[in-house]
Amino acid sequence: MNTLKTLLASAAAAAMLSAAGAAGAKELRYAHFQAADLSSPKHAAALAFEGCVEAKTSGAIDVQIYPASQLGNGAEILEGLQLGSVQMGVVHDGPISATYKPFSVLALPYLFDDQAMAWSIVDGPFGEALFEDMRAQTGIRVFALADNGVRNFTNSKRAIASPDDMEGLKMRVMTAPVWVRLVESLGASATPVAWPELPGALQQGVVDGQENGVTNILNASLYQHQSHVTLDGHVFSWHAYMMNDAFFESLEPAEQTAIEQCVVIAKTIHRGMTAAQDANATTLLAEKGLTVTPLSPEQKAAFRALAQPAVREFIVGEIGEEWPDRLDAAVDAYRAQ
Template identity: 40%
Template structure:
């Protein structure tokens, strides 16, 4: 059963403007991150994908970084309509394939390497096949957006009780609202563009984001404390229009598959580099950074997971089975 994207078609066409639909010999690759490969995980992934495909096939790859063709929701719509062949997205995936939302269950992954094993294994393959059937978009590989962490300017957070009474800016996504509520904080949905002002004026006490986002957007200059709790692991999905994929020769498909897997690995490496570098930089610039123990993380998980899982089970309906499948895959990989 295919997911219909008709409502995206007009917006996608307007976004692309005068750019014509690519021929079978051209792959357009789009994402919303910067193009600079040394600092951008999607930028790095896109460039290595282009180099491998162009080097080993007669296909041409055109890159459209930094939201040149629209936001993530628009990009997945374009891919489904056949207007853009490959897109690299993260948060938008759960909008078109709700089962992907289970990856946002807080404190599911204790490390990036555990997340990689799960996503690159049978669970990730099965989730990709499920989403393909639903959307017509094939998951070629998984990259990484990184772990999200809490910051604030009031006090150091070492346990859930430390969050009580603190107002945290969250994305306007119910899952994040439920997570912060479960931890005892006060979630405040605020648009990304309004976050600096909200922190400066005291509308909120803190926020949560990956380390690289915090550093690159100077949020560390507005916040005193960071807790590396890694509450949500963000995965990038490297997607291709399956209709376009099936139009390729077997040899071309093989190269595209390989290029995507290398691209996902490259994106993960750049994200890991940015996180490690970001932690050192925010420390050097005066931010106090705390790394919770395994026992402390378990206490956070005990508070945050139930409300989020209950919410997801209600929202997903029959697809709630993916919650159990993910938990089983994580337990198996952790062994």
């Protein structure tokens, strides 16, 4: 926490530095959806990015952070990034897959063994190729991915220890069809609900449950209207650090370098905070009153046997074989090391 306080102080100092020359500064509107406090990985990372960029550019870039969906939901932020009305956004994977379909390849369930494996693959040649294709197709530059948490199922009805326990449950999913296929392959019904509307949907009983990482469950108080969580870790979910490509290209080379370097710092903070919460999921969620159901490797295999082929078939139907095959090759290469 002392480190985060230092980052906050640095951000404030950088803001004061930039104020003197604000008239000539390049405004960088930075949007994310988590709460504006240091317990939120997205916001802690955003403050670090702000302080870093404004210090490295001597205030030539003025970073303005808009947390808590102030500039809209994920789809609206992506539209803003394409139009240039938002210069930078950190958006979760569901809306990205709706804007750039190949991103849905990362929704293949029960694929990565742990964070080290997942990070290595998205930071390596596979991730670089995917991001460049997205930039070329959408005009949105992806710098990096940070953890949106290992996704687990919560619900208000019963413990889930096998796919049979999913039968009859109404589960909220993100607003992209691949997530519908995932949940339906396990026997539950799927209802797409945008992130800002999710707490209300749980409170009003529109859905029985949802699937998210520990960070989001805690940050949005999703546990308040849920009684069970199953630690199945079906998908390593992501937040993408993105920028309007035309804005980035308009910057001076030294400013571009500052942006890239400061994203590395933000990504590292974001990943570390989220991974720590995932590692302590049982304690953190039990403290919030949830009954926690861990799964053995054999139990998880039963979920994988149903979900992975169904989701892969759907993804291939949407985007073809190229990106699933590339991801499979990256996984195989990692395991062969």
